[in-house]
Amino acid sequence: MKNRLDFNEYSRLLGGGLFADRVLLALLKFAQKKDLETEDREILGQARDFLDEVIAGSNFSTRVFLSYSDVLASQAFTQAIDATSIPLSSKEDFLYYIEKLRATVERILEQEAVGEHELNELIKFFTRYSRTQFRQSNNMLECV
Amino acid sequence: MPQERQTMSLMSSLIQTALDRSKSLNEELLRLETKLFPNDGPKDLINLAIETNGRIKKDLSEMLSGELLLENTPNEEIEIKLRAKTELLRFLHLIMQYVEGAEIQYSPTNMVFPIRRLLMGHIDDFEFILRTSCVYNYSIFNLMDGLKVVFEKTGYLRFLDGFPAQLFITDCPISERRNIPIHCIFAHEIGHVLYRKYNMSDILMPLVSVDEREVQQLKTMAISHRTETQGSGASANEVVPEWIIENAIRSTINKYTWNWIEEITSDAFALCLLGPAYFLAFLYFAGPFASLDSSSAEHPPDRMRIEFMCNMLLKYKVGLKYNAALEEVSGSAKQYVEQWRNYSSRSIQTTFGSDITPFSVAAHAIEPVLNNIMTETKGKMKRRKYTPKRFRRDVPVLLDNLAHGIPPNELTDDWRIGEPRVAESEAILNSGWIYFVSNDDRYAKLLGSPTSKWKTTNRLFGLISKGLEYSELQRHWDRLQTRA
Numbered sequence: 001m002k003n004r005l006d007f008n009e010y011s012r013l014l015g016g017g018l019f020a021d022r023v024l025l026a027l028l029k030f031a032q033k034k035d036l037e038t039e040d041r042e043i044l045g046q047a048r049d050f051l052d053e054v055i056a057g058s059n060f061s062t063r064v065f066l067s068y069s070d071v072l073a074s075q076a077f078t079q080a081i082d083a084t085s086i087p088l089s090s091k092e093d094f095l096y097y098i099e100k101l102r103a104t105v106e107r108i109l110e111q112e113a114v115g116e117h118e119l120n121e122l123i124k125f126f127t128r129y130s131r132t133q134f135r136q137s138n139n140m141l142e143c144v
Numbered sequence: 145m146p147q148e149r150q151t152m153s154l155m156s157s158l159i160q161t162a163l164d165r166s167k168s169l170n171e172e173l174l175r176l177e178t179k180l181f182p183n184d185g186p187k188d189l190i191n192l193a194i195e196t197n198g199r200i201k202k203d204l205s206e207m208l209s210g211e212l213l214l215e216n217t218p219n220e221e222i223e224i225k226l227r228a229k230t231e232l233l234r235f236l237h238l239i240m241q242y243v244e245g246a247e248i249q250y251s252p253t254n255m256v257f258p259i260r261r262l263l264m265g266h267i268d269d270f271e272f273i274l275r276t277s278c279v280y281n282y283s284i285f286n287l288m289d290g291l292k293v294v295f296e297k298t299g300y301l302r303f304l305d306g307f308p309a310q311l312f313i314t315d316c317p318i319s320e321r322r323n324i325p326i327h328c329i330f331a332h333e334i335g336h337v338l339y340r341k342y343n344m345s346d347i348l349m350p351l352v353s354v355d356e357r358e359v360q361q362l363k364t365m366a367i368s369h370r371t372e373t374q375g376s377g378a379s380a381n382e383v384v385p386e387w388i389i390e391n392a393i394r395s396t397i398n399k400y401t402w403n404w405i406e407e408i409t410s411d412a413f414a415l416c417l418l419g420p421a422y423f424l425a426f427l428y429f430a431g432p433f434a435s436l437d438s439s440s441a442e443h444p445p446d447r448m449r450i451e452f453m454c455n456m457l458l459k460y461k462v463g464l465k466y467n468a469a470l471e472e473v474s475g476s477a478k479q480y481v482e483q484w485r486n487y488s489s490r491s492i493q494t495t496f497g498s499d500i501t502p503f504s505v506a507a508h509a510i511e512p513v514l515n516n517i518m519t520e521t522k523g524k525m526k527r528r529k530y531t532p533k534r535f536r537r538d539v540p541v542l543l544d545n546l547a548h549g550i551p552p553n554e555l556t557d558d559w560r561i562g563e564p565r566v567a568e569s570e571a572i573l574n575s576g577w578i579y580f581v582s583n584d585d586r587y588a589k590l591l592g593s594p595t596s597k598w599k600t601t602n603r604l605f606g607l608i609s610k611g612l613e614y615s616e617l618q619r620h621w622d623r624l625q626t627r628a
Contacts, residue, residue: 007313010238011290018231018297021224028220065398066349074395081388091387141238 005140013137016079020130023047027123030108044109047126051102054080058095083129101125152215155222156208162230163204169197169233176243182253183260185271185311186243189287193236196295196303200229232298242287242313245275252276252321254612255330257619258569259314262334262417265528266341270310276318280433284314284333286340312337320429323602324609325576328425331418335410342524344409345402351516352401354509361500362393393502396441400506404444405513408452412521415456418570419530420466420481423453424577427484436488437495439503447491448507452514454485462518469532473539476582530570542567542575542611547586551607552576553614566618567611576608 026040026047036044057077065071080098081088088094104118173194181187207225245251251274263270273287288304288311295301314333320326339345366389414422427450434446443449456463457470458481470478492511496504522529542552552572554564579587580601587607588600 005238007238007285007287008290011235011293014231014235015293015297018228018294021227022297025221025224028218032218065345065402067346071398071402074398078391078395088388089385 010137010140012075013133013140017130017133017137019043019046019050020126020133023126024123024130027108027119027126031119031123036108036111041109044105048102048105048109050076051098051105053077054098055095055102058091079132080129082132083125151219155219159204159208159222159226162226162233163201163208165230165233166197166201166204169236170194170201173197173240176240179243180248181243181246182248182251182256182274183272185273186246188271188307189239189243189273189311192291192303192307193240196232196300197236199300199303200233204229228298232294232300235294239287239291242273242275245277245315245318246273250276250318250321252316252324252327254324254609254616255327257616258612259330259334261569262331263312263337266338267310269308270312271308272312272314275313275315276321277315278318279315280317280319282314282316282329282333282429284312284330284336286337287311287313310337322609323605324612325421325573325580325605326425326429328414328418328421328573328577329429331414331422332410332426334417335413336406338413338524339406339409344520344524345405347520348405348409348513348516349402351513352405352509353512354397354401354505358500358505358508359393359397362502362505363390365500366393396502397505397509399441400439400502401509403442404506405510405517407443408449408510408514409517409521411449411453412456412517413525415453415464416521416525416529419464419532419535419574420457420470420477421570421573421577423457423481424477424581425573426450426453428577428580439495439507444507444510445491445495447488447495450484451488451491452517454481454488455514456518457481458485459518462515464522464529464532466532466535469536472536473543474578474582477578480581530574534568534571535574538567538571539575539578542571543579543582543584545611546575546579546604546607547584547590549587549590549607551610551614553611553618566615566622569612569615572608572611572615576604576611580604 022043023046026036026043029040030036053073053076057073057075057080059073065074081094084094084097086093086097100118101122104114104122107114108119173190176190177187177194179186207222253274256274259272259274263272288307288309291304291307291311292301295304314330316327316330363386367386370384370389411422411426430446436447436450437445439445457466459465460467467478470481492504492507496507538555541555545552552575553567555567555571556562556564587604588595591600591603
């Protein structure tokens with residue numbers, strides 16, 4: 001039987017918001033200095049892993065969740081939908097959008113040139129993601 | 145004042161306010177530190193909060209004193225850094241609620257040692273907080289899962305060094321704190337812990353198979369409902385795309401099967417830990433409040449759980465084989481269990497009929513796995529199970545103690561030569577429940593002139609509680625004597 005505040009779910013959502021904040025911090029610093037410190041490189045690596053998880057969570061296979069990583073990937077996929085600022089007419093469009101974001105993160109990590117529009121899309125995504133995670137975690141406190 | 149200075153002054157006052165909040169929290173933590181608890185778990189948590197808050201205070205003071213740095217830092221960066229500190233402050237406030245209700249005067253302290261022993265058989269490096277709350281429910285979760293996530297994301301992970309690897313927060317209803325036999329329900333909560341410890345999802349989930357035709361039926365119904373509610377005039381931007389509907393259906397069914405398998409397996413572990421005592425406590429506690437055919441995202445229908453538990457207790461091959469032991473010790477108790485088995489048989493057909501809902505799809509998906517749950521949990525428990533053999537050996541004698549108003553804390557296997565043997569907690573709790581559901585009225589008669597059922601039950605529960613208390617005192621005394 002679960003606690004009346006699902007503490008672990010609340011922590012997961014709060015953790016998601018704090019993670020997105022750190023990604024934003026790294027991106028804002030990169031936008032200013034066009035360079036990355038070790039700590040920022042690490043957090044952008046985690047951002048890339050997160051986007052990989054979103055893509056993995058789109059798997060509509062008929063099997064049930066086989067492991068906790070399946071649960072996390074499915075949650076990441078559903079929550080990324082909320083953070084998207086483009087029309088979601090098809091799953092393919094959504095996955096293409098996520099893959100473009102991932103490619104931008106990869107180019108930043110490889111110290112390749114990144115266009116201003118691509119960087120802004122990445123910042124916009126993680127800003128929305130941060131806001132939805134914080135909003136959902138706050139909503140949980142209000143329900144208790 | 146120039147615009148930039150005004151903004152800087154605003155940022156400074158925000159940081160100062162956050163610092164004041166940290167100091168305010170510190171005063172509250174020092175007050176909590178003076179309370180008395182039956183075990184170390186609450187104090188460990190309070191000390192963690194004090195240390196972490198101390199560090200937050202230091203970091204905020206440094207942010208405030210570095211004026212030049214503040215002036216050269218973009219506002220968004222200051223806001224993000226400040227948010228990491230204030231969210232952690234709010235988080236520390238939140239986790240302090242878990243020491244409330246854990247004080248000695250509120251906590252069911254007679255259960256501390258039995259619960260610790262049950263956990264120690266399987267888990268290393270843990271602590272727990274046993275608390276009462278105003279929610280009429282039992283629950284457990286591992287606070288460390290959430291602590292690690294948030295402490296890591298805020299850069300304070302090293303404060304968890306040296307902290308127990310697992311900190312279980314387990315709740316029971318405050319009105320039942322003295323009704324010790326009902327706390328057999330904690331065995332189900334420990335079942336959740338064992339479910340994760342033994343990675344039961346890796347074993348059981350691959351055996352679950354969702355009927356794809358039923359999923360497609362649900363999808364068709366949902367799309368048709370969308371068309372009815374949104375109308376044919378809705379624009380492309382307003383219509384919920386089919387792939388999002390399908391994602392919602394599949395992830396809902398997956399969530400139900402994932403949670404329900406865990407709940408039923410936790411029941412199975414609880415039966416392995418405590419035998420019939422858990423099942424009888426479950427019926428007593430949940431029965432009157434259960435709508436037997438209601439499902440939720442977290443729990444399968446109670447009818448399904450009861451059917452499963454009856455089968456696991458009584459089945460010979462895959463179950464725990466209590467059939468003969470129950471018959472031998474108390475025919476009326478065996479009859480009671482059989483009545484519930486008959487009432488709950490064919491639970492899926494009774495509950496869902498021919499309806500197709502996400503709940504029914506989940507129930508059909510997990511039904512073929514139920515026997516596997518029995519065999520796999522038994523396999524994980526091995527020699528640490530409470531068995532019909534131990535039940536047969538101890539419960540009849542303790543039943544007799546109860547009938548005569550004697551706390552069931554010890555047995556003497558041979559009165560001619562034997563020393564009394566301290567009764568196990570499992571035996572004490574089983575004797576209490578078997579006596580309760582049997583038709584034995586000797587104890588009621590002992591209480592004198594016609595006594596209400598409520599009063600007899602209370603006195604019986606008190607006797608069982610004394611049995612647990614005295615048996616713990618005897619164990620401590622034996623250990624002290626051995627050391628001397």
